[in-house]
Amino acid sequence: MLEVTLRHRFDGFDLDLSFTTEGGITALFGRSGAGKTTVINALAGLLRPDVGRVVLDGEVLLDTQRGIWVPPHRRRLGYVFQDARLFPHLDVRRNLTFGARYAPRGSQGAGFEDTVALLGLEPLLDRAPATLSGGEKQRVALGRALLCHPRLLLMDEPLASLDGPRKQEILPYLERLRDGGLGLPILYVSHAVDEIARLADRLVLLQNGRLKAQGALFDVMADPAAVPLLGVREAGAVLEADVIAHAEDGLSTLAVRAGQLELPGVQAPVGTRVRLRVLAQDVILSRQRPEGLSSVNILPVRVDAVHPGDGPGAAIALDAGGDRLLARVTARAVRDLDLREGMGCYAIIKATTVAPGSIGR
Amino acid sequence: MLEVTLRHRFDGFDLDLSFTTEGGITALFGRSGAGKTTVINALAGLLRPDVGRVVLDGEVLLDTQRGIWVPPHRRRLGYVFQDARLFPHLDVRRNLTFGARYAPRGSQGAGFEDTVALLGLEPLLDRAPATLSGGEKQRVALGRALLCHPRLLLMDEPLASLDGPRKQEILPYLERLRDGGLGLPILYVSHAVDEIARLADRLVLLQNGRLKAQGALFDVMADPAAVPLLGVREAGAVLEADVIAHAEDGLSTLAVRAGQLELPGVQAPVGTRVRLRVLAQDVILSRQRPEGLSSVNILPVRVDAVHPGDGPGAAIALDAGGDRLLARVTARAVRDLDLREGMGCYAIIKATTVAPGSIGR
Amino acid sequence: AEAPLTVFAAASLRGALEEIAAAFPAPLILAYGGSGTMARQVAAGAPADVVLLANSDWMDWLADQGITAAEEAQIIARNHLVLIAPAGTAPLSQSADLPARLGPTGRLTMGQRDAVPAGSYARDWLTHDGMWEGLQSQLAETDNVRAALALVARGDTPFGVVYASDAHAEDDVQIVYEVPADTHAPITYPAAALTPEGIALVDFLITQKAQTILEDHGFLRADHGS
Amino acid sequence: MVSFGPIMDLDAAAWAALVLSLRVASVAMLCSLPLALWVAWILARKEFRGKGLLSALVHLPLVLPPVVTGYLLLLSFGRNAPLGRLLESLGIGLAFHWTGAVLAALIMGFPLMVRAMRLAIEAVDPRIEDAAATLGAPRLSVFRRVTLPLIFPGILAGAVMGFAKAMGEFGATITFVANIPGQTQTLPSAIWTALQVPGGENRALVMAALAGLVALAAVLLSEALARRVAKRISGAR
Amino acid sequence: MVSFGPIMDLDAAAWAALVLSLRVASVAMLCSLPLALWVAWILARKEFRGKGLLSALVHLPLVLPPVVTGYLLLLSFGRNAPLGRLLESLGIGLAFHWTGAVLAALIMGFPLMVRAMRLAIEAVDPRIEDAAATLGAPRLSVFRRVTLPLIFPGILAGAVMGFAKAMGEFGATITFVANIPGQTQTLPSAIWTALQVPGGENRALVMAALAGLVALAAVLLSEALARRVAKRISGAR
């Protein structure tokens, strides 16, 4: 549980905001120059804000009014910097193990072997940072922060220079950190909404040094005010589903309130509950139950509300047996299908549209 | 026209490849550590490869066999580095104008005012690089390279730390550079397939220091061998379409070979030809022509080939009146719908699925 | 006025030379240094009209180099050695008391035995009086006599061997023993003219007037003992 | 204790020595800057056989007692030495001339200047220079517009050290150019001369204090300059 | 020309002087390292009133003629100076003792060491140190594990300069601890002594060559070390 209030003036830039997080992963989202790095620096103790108060799990890390300032090394926050900031004189192995000795005795957290394996660092262990590629540096920086067993992880665009497949390997690991016995909370800066949607529990939106919105991911993502900040393409609903069965052809059956979905690439064991992200733009509506489609995921839904957008699109809020779904269709489709509140219809969700990355928890 | 042949050994990494580009934008794509930066460094003259030959528009920049090596400052290649590498002792304005005096007399290219305006740098002109945010640095680096009026632009993940809206502003500018009177060719390293799909004319795929595939964007993107490299989610076809009409509700009608599509957010004037990207996962197949769907974009297609994938998915190559489309469906759907080569069916493309960013040229 | 003459002079002559310069009809430029340094400089073509050393060996060396004719060197002053101690110390009745007065830890300051002329005269004396070997570990050799004087004046060493002319100028020390002249080689200050203009000064130095000034500064007359 | 009152009472010779020392130190510092910079650059950036030897040679004036350096200078540039005669015939008299004091000061300060600049050059990230080259800047322009401003603190440090050393140089100077008042008597020589007379300590200390004040001024100036540059780079105003 | 044959013929006094000089220079260099590092760190990283003054004070031994420094040392640490008496009663005799030569060499080399280290510290990116702090390293550990290795080239440079200067120091040493063969006669003192005797030039030059060889060895060693570190950081093997 983190409470943050900060006020700081740079020449030409004013930061003035206050937000709270509640464990899990909180995403900090905002345009370039919005003040994300400044916030994280203040949390880490690398920037002393003009005015501020930071409380982590009841411990006051900063209180300018009461003159409290805990130095960075006693905050135990793992910081993955936007620029990797590796130690140039140490090889990769020594960079990774740098913080180990300062972790409190018996503290639990990421193990060396696991981290190295996950991040694919074995072949690099004896290399000097100067010889690493951009993405390799970023992976080492991530490993280094994890291995100091922090009580909160600050990540400033940690995956920006990683390729897609590598990201897909690391994201589940971060989820395990959050969900494992340790429940390591993470403050995560990213421009990639799909990363955020997959990972984050809470979302803090910054604009120009001010708080624009904060709250649970579902709420903020569904907040029409947030759409311009997040980008139209990324709007969507998040559902909870139970894993019912894994078939031999790799498809899994998941139960949501309105029915069953067949999805590929679900790793969670039978009986667990997972999180699905369904982008509004991936939902097709049909008045009749369609037949002979390559997509077998068809749920009966009821139109909750029709929100005409600014452009040619409209957002249709749907009730799927109690779950909320969002569909983005053209205004013309609204007219053609005569979509209106209370109307029953069918939502077609393409099986493969639910990205593996969107299945979490 | 650039011809590149390179061979270079690092301890533990072997680069050995050869490719050509033909003006326009060539994307260099590969996983982290594939050798992209190494290639670009060799082109810029910052790395002297063990063996190599680089010819740009007939001028030999490097030929280890004949002992030719043109020093970096005479190559006139604008290089946007993966790390910004701004001059720390110069303010933003002087960083931007650093290269101007070395541009040949009368050389044409980006103007100072335009570049500053496009990249939103006005408020930063008097600032020291040390005070810039990550994205701001990257924008300055981009401007600096543009303003030296290069004859080829080398961009190493230039937009990685930029937010979505900012990217959407810069991408069209790069397109104008490519298409304008100057026809500035660009070699573009990126992990973001949507950027590449939008911008690139050619695609060079690297894996582990070797060339994996190269060729026109359409061909390489449709190459099943490229799918694992590009990422399953990003596979898809690129179509050319003519803008036929803009309706009042914001939808535009575009003609492709197999029919017409209604798409929102098309800016190009009537009569122009645009490029559409249709992700394989956004295509639903139906044996009958579906009725009463919110999606009005339905094209009759013929199955060209069924490529079973490694996992539960399969890639279906489709012929849409001469255009190629790609659909990704589950193996179960292949069985259920009995998809096979030569079979006719319907492709449902959700109207709003075609991202504005994917409509280019 | 006449063109000034440049004199390269041993630093220990400074007090007296300043007065002599005032008495000399032509203006003098006095450049001080160590005898060896200046001899070499003269050999290297220094723009000096007169060279005035504290050591006849270096004057002989100059003659060997063919810079000056040996017979042109003129002794202009002499000196004698004295044993000094901080003011208020009881005088020594004989040199043999020195080791006892030094005690086990006290040091005897003197010029460096090989490099500083006063040092080699002091060695001659101590050898002559049979104390040299015994005092080996209790010497503090300095690079010039002034430094030796300063050490004694500040009480860093209880005794020192210096020229009478130096002791004369320092109020914080007193002479506790006069070293007999026959225990060491004669202490002479030779001068030589290097240019025709310099001859006048060398000649002036042995006039009564100049000799009196030298005597006032604790030196012995050039003709002393002869 | 030294009282500073007597500074005003210093005689003309002492003032002349101060002025000469300032001149010698400034000229020596300015003359050696480019050469020191060049040597520092070679030592910092080039790998070649004999690099260690060059570095040792640069350090030599530090190791040799100054008298030896002065003596070697006298042997090489004395009026009777071939080299000295040649230079003299070209109108460049060194021995027993203030220019000789400049040479001595320059040589003695050289190792300090080279080292300061070398450390600064070694600290410059060559990738920043690479960036300048890709923007079209030829080597020399890269040096002038990127390297030079970046190593400015090192150059400043070298200049201050060279100047200070030149102000304080004594052994080599007096051995090479002697101690001729008004011509080659620098402040240290004057101080030494004062120390040769019993009771001259006070005068010597006053002159030493004067030298100290000059150094203080030089150091304060350089610190202020360095701070300004650092501020500009860090972006503080 | 100097012939190197006679080196073997050097008498015991000369060898003793060499050994003493080596000892003095090594001890002086080692003793001043930590203090110089501390002062360099303060000057590089702290802003405080009087910083310029401290910097000027550090430069002082460079500006003052060595004789003055030696004389001031004598005034402060002589047997009859309060400080000197105190130290002597603690068993730390400085005057006329080789330890005094160490003190003189240390003070004369101090400005050189401080400057080299300061330049190196100023070149360290504080953001790297920040990174270490966020990983839990307390200040001192950051210094030991990050700053120190990063400024190693500067420390090495400072050490070499301090050592070389200590090997060559003459004026302050002879003034402070005199020139006692076998006890305080360092190599420069011995060289100076030889030069004061007509015909002693050759012996002096042979000893000077010896000093030069020692410096060469030290410089070559430091260059080799520096190259190894640079290679490790650049990743070349």
Ligand SMILES: Nc1ncnc2c1ncn2[C@@H]1O[C@H](COP(=O)(O)OP(=O)(O)OP(=O)(O)O)[C@@H](O)[C@H]1O
């Ligand atoms: N020292 C400084 N002086 C003046 N302005 C500063 C300073 N440091 C940061 N800024 C400004 O504060 C704003 C916020 O910077 P910050 O680094 O927090 O942005 P960010 O949200 O992390 O952006 P990005 O996504 O580009 O990294 C920027 O406009 C930046 O230019």
Ligand SMILES: Nc1ncnc2c1ncn2[C@@H]1O[C@H](COP(=O)(O)OP(=O)(O)OP(=O)(O)O)[C@@H](O)[C@H]1O
């Ligand atoms: N000096 C070097 N010594 C050894 N290996 C090196 C050196 N420089 C680069 N490499 C290795 O070469 C490979 C290619 O590096 P390069 O920087 O070209 O990758 P990249 O494709 O740009 O990756 P990224 O997307 O992460 O920036 C990497 O595995 C890297 O570790």
Ligand SMILES: [Mg+2]
């Ligand atoms: Mg940032």
Ligand SMILES: [Mg+2]
């Ligand atoms: Mg790269």
